[in-house]
Amino acid sequence: MDLRDKIVLVVGAGGAMGSRIVKLLKKDDVTLVLVEREKKLLESIIDILDGDKTSIYECDMENLSEVEKVGNEIASNFPKIDILINAAGVGIYKEMKDIEVSEWEKSININLNAPFILIKKLIISLQNSGQGLVINLGSGMGVIAKVGRVTYCASKFGLRGMSLVLSKEYKNKSVSFTLMTLGSIMTDFGTGGMEKREELASNGKKYLDPDVIAQKIIDIAKDENRQDEYVIYPEGYEND
Numbered sequence: 001m002d003l004r005d006k007i008v009l010v011v012g013a014g015g016a017m018g019s020r021i022v023k024l025l026k027k028d029d030v031t032l033v034l035v036e037r038e039k040k041l042l043e044s045i046i047d048i049l050d051g052d053k054t055s056i057y058e059c060d061m062e063n064l065s066e067v068e069k070v071g072n073e074i075a076s077n078f079p080k081i082d083i084l085i086n087a088a089g090v091g092i093y094k095e096m097k098d099i100e101v102s103e104w105e106k107s108i109n110i111n112l113n114a115p116f117i118l119i120k121k122l123i124i125s126l127q128n129s130g131q132g133l134v135i136n137l138g139s140g141m142g143v144i145a146k147v148g149r150v151t152y153c154a155s156k157f158g159l160r161g162m163s164l165v166l167s168k169e170y171k172n173k174s175v176s177f178t179l180m181t182l183g184s185i186m187t188d189f190g191t192g193g194m195e196k197r198e199e200l201a202s203n204g205k206k207y208l209d210p211d212v213i214a215q216k217i218i219d220i221a222k223d224e225n226r227q228d229e230y231v232i233y234p235e236g237y238e239n240d
């Protein structure tokens with residue numbers, strides 16, 4: 001797909017991956033529709049945003065009625081959307097005995113229920129593109145059952161199932177779905193954040209480079225022969 005003049009919605013636009021994706025999209029002069037919890041979290045990209053070609057929506061995705069409201073607003077303001085990139089997410093890494101029900105709900109709402117609701121609300125706008133594309137940022141934790149990740153795995157297994165089913169349901173109906181099944185990326189994501197990751201990296205754990213993955217996502221969006229799922233893991237990820 002030629003991205004020039006396309007309308008691209010990035011959810012989690014202020015995050016490590018979201019903000020990198022937005023920066024790359026700007027090079028193709030797209031119209032941006034950004035969703036973030038609070039506008040001030042877009043600080044890292046605010047300089048590159050052009051008022052005429054950027055719309056910003058605030059939404060706490062833990063709160064599903066807010067997600068429905070924002071989904072309705074975007075659908076009514078943008079009857080056509082070419083690309084939706086779901087790049088918001090939360091990583092609460094705890095074992096069953098330690099996790100609170102509220103943390104389970106938060107994880108499932110942000111990582112699974114919110115993408116579902118947004119896709120449901122925006123599917124007509126995506127179909128109106130004639131070549132609508134949804135890119136979901138999944139995880140190897142949507143394939144591998146890892147101790148200490150019960151909520152994160154449950155949410156990402158769910159997201160993976162949803163994305164792959166919708167790929168089939170919307171085949172030949174003007175919308176394609178691509179799931180990025182990614183191993184650990186060197187960002188501030190998840191319990192422990194960047195500090196923990198840098199410590200593990202110094203002990204030999206390998207991480208994907210966020211800039212490389214953001215570029216890969218843009219390349220996939222442009223590729224007319226894209227697949228339903230891409231699996232990209234750093235070395236040693238499956239044995240970790």
Ligand SMILES: NC(=O)c1ccc[n+]([C@@H]2O[C@H](COP(=O)([O-])OP(=O)(O)OC[C@H]3O[C@@H](n4cnc5c(N)ncnc54)[C@H](OP(=O)(O)O)[C@@H]3O)[C@@H](O)[C@H]2O)c1
Nearest residue numbers: 012015016017037060061062088089139182184185187189
């Ligand atoms: N980094 C990795 O190792 C890795 C690996 C595989 C997959 N992924 C997936 O990639 C995606 C992006 O992760 P990242 O590395 O860019 O992490 P990140 O920098 O923490 O970004 C997460 C994004 O989600 C948003 N978010 C979290 N809670 C929210 C809420 N309640 N309402 C609205 N937005 C909320 C964050 O906004 P706030 O700033 O408001 O919190 C931020 O924009 C996630 O779906 C993650 O599961 C990451």
